Amino acid sequence: NAGVTQTPKFRILKIGQSMTLQCTQDMNHNYMYWYRQDPGMGLKLIYYSVGAGITDKGEVPNGYNVSRSTTEDFPLRLELAAPSQTSVYFCASSSPLGSGANVLTFGAGSRLTVL
Amino acid sequence: QKEVEQNSGPLSVPEGAIASLNCTYSDRGSQSFFWYRQYSGKSPELIMSIYSNGDKEDGRFTAQLNKASQYVSLLIRDSQPSDSATYLCAVRGRNGGSQGNLIFGKGTKLSVKP
Numbered sequence: 001n002a003g004v005t006q007t008p009k010f011r012i013l014k015i016g017q018s019m020t021l022q023c024t025q026d027m028n029h030n031y032m033y034w035y036r037q038d039p040g041m042g043l044k045l046i047y048y049s050v051g052a053g054i055t056d057k058g059e060v061p062n063g064y065n066v067s068r069s070t071t072e073d074f075p076l077r078l079e080l081a082a083p084s085q086t087s088v089y090f091c092a093s094s095s096p097l098g099s100g101a102n103v104l105t106f107g108a109g110s111r112l113t114v115l
Numbered sequence: 116q117k118e119v120e121q122n123s124g125p126l127s128v129p130e131g132a133i134a135s136l137n138c139t140y141s142d143r144g145s146q147s148f149f150w151y152r153q154y155s156g157k158s159p160e161l162i163m164s165i166y167s168n169g170d171k172e173d174g175r176f177t178a179q180l181n182k183a184s185q186y187v188s189l190l191i192r193d194s195q196p197s198d199s200a201t202y203l204c205a206v207r208g209r210n211g212g213s214q215g216n217l218i219f220g221k222g223t224k225l226s227v228k229p
Contacts, residue, residue, distance in 0.1 A: 035219075040123065042203060042219035043159070090158055103149075104217070106158035 002026050006091050006107035013081040013114045021076040021110050023091035031094045032074040033058075033104065034066065036087040043090065049074055081114045088112075117142040119206050121220035129228050134191040136223050138204030141185070147207040148180055148187045153222065154200045163189060194227045201225070 004025045013019055025032065030051045035043040045058030049068040063085055065077040074093075078085060088111050092104040118141040128134045136150075147166055151159035165171045165178040165187065177190040187206075191198055201222040208218070 040221065042119070042221040044219075045217070103161055103164065104151075104159075106160070109158050 004091055004093055004105050004107035006089075006110050008110060009108065010111050011113070013078075013112065015081060015083065015114060017081050018077070018079050019081070019112075021078070021089055021091070021112075023074045023076070023107060024072050025074075025091075025093040025105070026072065027093060027095075027105065028071060029093035029095050029105070030071065032068065033092045033094075034064070034074070034076045035090045035092065036060065037090060037109075038087050046076065046089075078112075083114050086112060086114045117206075117208060117218050119204055119218045119220035121202075121204050121223045123221055124224040125226050126223055127226045127228060128194050130194060130196060132194050132227075134194045134198065134225055134227070136189040136191075136202050136204075136225065138187045138189075138206075138220055139185055140187070140204075140206045140218075142206065142208045142218075143182075143185060145182075145185075145206045145208050148178070149205040149207075149217075150176075150178060150189045151203040151205060151219075152200045153203055159203055191225075194225075196227050196229050199225055199227045 007022045033048045034046040044060045047066040049055045055066050088109050090109050091107040094104050120139045150163040152162045153159040163178040165180045171178045175192045179188045201224045203222045204220040206218050
C-alpha cells in the first residue's frame with residue numbers, strides 16, 4: 001500500500017532552471033493537490049485537480065503548472081525557478097465521497113532549494 | 116481573505132499533563148474542521164475531524180467545536196513525549212463541491228517534556 005509517492009525527495013536548482021515534481025497515488029482518489037510549506041508557515045495550496053483532465057488554481061499558483069492526464073498522476077512543473085520557490089512541496093490526495101471526503105493523504109514531501 | 120489562526124508556540128507541557136491547542140477561523144460558513152499532526156521533517160497526518168458543535172473524543176484526543184465563536188480546539192490528555200510535534204488546524208468552507216478551499220493554519224508546535 002504505497003499511498004502517495006513523490007519524487008524526488010530533494011533537489012537543488014539554479015535560478016532559471018526548470019523541473020517537474022512527480023506525484024502518483026494508488027488509492028483511486030479523484031482529488032489531488034499540491035501544497036508548499038515554507039519554514040514556520042502553514043500549507044499553501046498551489047493547484048488542485050478534481051479528476052483527470054481537470055485542474056484549478058489554488059492560493060499561490062504563479063510560477064507553477066500542472067497537468068492531470070490520468071487519475072493516478074499529478075505532476076507539478078516549475079518553470080524558470082526563482083529563490084522564492086525554495087520550499088517543501090507536498091502532494092496529497094483525497095476521496096470526494098462519504099467520510100473520506102476532505103481527508104487528505106500526503107506524500108513524504110519534496111525539498112527544493114533554488115540557488 | 117479566509118484565515119485560520121493558531122498560536123505558533125512552542126507550547127511546552129510536562130509528560131502526563133493535558134495539552135490544549137486552539138484555532139480560530141474567519142469564515143463563518145465553514146463546515147468541516149480538521150487537526151493534522153506533523154512531526155519535524157515529515158508530512159502531515161490526520162488525527163481528528165469534527166463537523167458539528169460539541170466535543171468529539173478519540174482515545175487521548177478530544178476535538179471541540181464552537182461555530183458561534185468560530186473556535187476549534189484539540190485537547191491531548193496524558194501527553195507523551197511522542198506527542199511532540201506541530202499541530203495544524205485546517206478548515207473547509209461551504210463552497211459547494213470545491214475541494215480547493217481547505218485552509219491551513221500555521222500550526223502550533225507542542226513540546227512534551229519527560
